[in-house]
Amino acid sequence: MLTKMSKGLQITIPASLRNELGIDEKTLLDIGLDRKTKRIIIEPLKESSFKTLFAKWDKIKNRTNKSVEELQREYERENMLH
């Protein structure tokens, strides 16, 4: 599909593509450049539902026994917020 940038340097993603991908004006888009092929790559940041992700994440073991509060204090120390 051929499109042209507007005066404000914006482009419209055609409705057919939006519908196929299930994206709308609220969808975050990750825009990058493939320097080899000189193509602009637009990737919708569409994540699975929490339900699906929680099922996956809950299987991952914790790497530390520290409490959330301990890590918060560590973060503050590292970033000199105290």
Place this chain on the structure above:
Amino acid sequence: MSEKICFIDADVFVHGLLESDTIKHKASRKLLEQIEQGYIFCITDYLVLTETFYILENYRGRETAVEMIKKIMSLYNLEILSLDGFTFFEGLKRAEKYNLKINDMMHYTLALLKNAAGIYSYDMDFNGLEVKRIEPD
């Protein structure tokens, strides 16, 4: 409270995403799911996400932490605010009045400027302020 905008602090995201404290985990996870399902609209800021990332990375590694933060960023009903010069200056003006750590001061200022009805947080430092601290239930 649900019809008004509330600010979300890092500990609520962390407790929602991993189980370190069962009660906080259940309540925070429910809150995240309510945002995802569009029942409530919340705000947060990128400083909160930085802190959240740090803690998540320690618990679950960088790859999972990235995935978790991306999921948070993709939530339609969560507005993530940037800390600009105006907000920073407003925060600085309040820094002497409030006994908050500088990042918390900025979170609080953003919540105040956005007329937030509350701050979802387990951090008692937010107690007794004009924008009241609330815990997910």
